[in-house]
Amino acid sequence: MSFFSSRDAVTTHLCPHCGAALHIARTCHEVYMRCPDCGKRFPLSEYIERADEAMERFLESVYLDRI
Template structure:
């Protein structure tokens, strides 16, 4: 496991607000979904049930409770 994984990755999930592909991003304390097109942010918990391959790979490098 790498402690220096990416801080942002594009997913195939559409933004509920505008339809653009969402990005998953992490900060020191939080992982969230963000739309680079409209700037809206969403909690990760709203999308974890629909995680795509990009989200799965990204979360491999993040310490979090996925339940």
């Protein structure tokens, strides 16, 4: 049993706008960071070099789905 969702996961990065924990999320065509509190979106490219465990697991699942 895992709380991990294939479409949205909480990361350890904080929203630069309001300080809430950012989520990594995806649509069919893109992956991005989003803030659940203020609703802002941030490009994954700004965070990918500092990817935490949640992000790595999320991205693994994205790539698996595409195979």
